[in-house]
Amino acid sequence: MSEKAPSPEPAEPRVEPVAREVNKSPSPRCFGTCKWFNVAKGYGFIVDDVTGEDLFVHQTHLNMEGFRSLDEGERVSYYIQARDNGKGREAYGVSSEKEGETLKGSSIRPLGKKRQSTLRCFRCGKFAKHKAKNCPNAGDGKSGKVCYVCGSDEHLSGDCPERPTKSANRQKVAEKGEFLAEESTKGKDLPTGTKAVLSSETP
Numbered sequence: 001m002s003e004k005a006p007s008p009e010p011a012e013p014r015v016e017p018v019a020r021e022v023n024k025s026p027s028p029r030c031f032g033t034c035k036w037f038n039v040a041k042g043y044g045f046i047v048d049d050v051t052g053e054d055l056f057v058h059q060t061h062l063n064m065e066g067f068r069s070l071d072e073g074e075r076v077s078y079y080i081q082a083r084d085n086g087k088g089r090e091a092y093g094v095s096s097e098k099e100g101e102t103l104k105g106s107s108i109r110p111l112g113k114k115r116q117s118t119l120r121c122f123r124c125g126k127f128a129k130h131k132a133k134n135c136p137n138a139g140d141g142k143s144g145k146v147c148y149v150c151g152s153d154e155h156l157s158g159d160c161p162e163r164p165t166k167s168a169n170r171q172k173v174a175e176k177g178e179f180l181a182e183e184s185t186k187g188k189d190l191p192t193g194t195k196a197v198l199s200s201e202t203p
Contacts, residue, residue, distance in 0.1 A: 031077050031097060034070040039108050044070055046078065046091050056083060056090040062103060063095045069106040070094075076103070 030048055032055065037044030042059040057078075059068040070076065075097035083090045096103050150162045 034074045037070040039069045061092040064103040
């Protein structure tokens with residue numbers, strides 16, 4: 001007599017996993033002012049208009065092209081979320097206060113690991129956001145340096161006709177000396193026909 005095969009155990013009813021509900025709606029759009037921003041390290045703080053809270057902001061959360069930064073006192077709009085490290089809250093999705101406008105950003109650019117300064121173009125001698133190879137003040141761009149006094153590419157600053165001469169500087173010093181002398185002798189009795197002159201030159 002053959003043995004009966006054991007009947008299979010009834011399968012447990014399949015339970016469909018329930019998806020965890022995640023709130024994907026962002027916080028209300030907020031407004032504030034940049035308190036300060038370190039362009040070398042890429043972060044700073046925004047003061048919220050309503051709460052007065054100092055909100056951390058990182059350059060990766062700035063909606064702008066190129067070098068991302070904020071200018072001190074710049075008005076911005078943003079969303080708020082908790083920081084990953086649990087230390088307070090941060091702003092993200094940071095844009096200009098006025099819809100449709102771009103962030104101004106800081107005019108300061110980092111130079112080196114622990115230095116920050118505006119860029120100085122050695123062709124035109126001006127502090128600006130361009131480098132010498134892209135200098136818009138260098139004439140046709142084929143010549144060398146330009147005069148930082150008048151911007152001409154035909155001469156350097158030492159030969160610039162618009163540069164004040166030494167005699168003109170001496171005249172300004174003399175005029176200033178006479179003015180100071182007159183101010184210092186106001187209300188004092190001087191002999192008739194005497195003119196007070198203050199000069200750095202010895203007789």
